[in-house]
Amino acid sequence: AQTVTQSQPEMSVQEAETVTLSCTYDTSESDYYLFWYKQPPSRQMILVIRQEAYKQQNATENRFSVNFQKAAKSFSLKISDSQLGDAAMYFCAYREETSGSRLTFGEGTQLTVNP
């Protein structure tokens, strides 16, 4: 079974600084997708960024970028120029390409942004 591990239960960053959240996963598949979701206190899960495993280029979305290391099964999220509104729980998630679209989530990292 696929597993997703986030080893940092909590992280903090100063406003305007950069922070990196870690994620590792375990799979025997070669084709899959990886995601980072943000969940603020409102509980609404919001997609931050996604990465297709077949793409070598790391995905970027404005201040958010990933470091995807397929061989190491590592998928970290970098948030640049952190803003107060970035404070939330961040979940790493995995989805196989061939067996439907179930998302397997990690345990989450609670990010605090200090003014």
Add this chain to the structure above:
Amino acid sequence: EAGVAQSPRYKIIEKRQSVAFWCNPISGHATLYWYQQILGQGPKLLIQFQNNGVVDDSQLPKDRFSAERLKGVDSTLKIQPAKLEDSAVYLCASSYVTGTLGVYEQYFGPGTRLTVT
């Protein structure tokens, strides 16, 4: 466009009572998911529908949980009887289509926070 709607937002019940949650997906979305998110954990899929058919219910505790999507649109998730360990946030999500044709983003609703006392 309107997002995924869920109700109620909060529910408190005693153990052994029953409860039902309602979800209205984004218009046109064929696939609907129910996830359970226990405090301090990531969401876990309970059941996935494609139109009104069940695609995956392997992690649904069928002795007490049931779900339906009769007309391929709205869905209800029921727990009967509830246990203390069912206290969690129940998230509904929808996507345009599932399968291997590409990545179709799952859009999540605001969730229902259930407390079983």
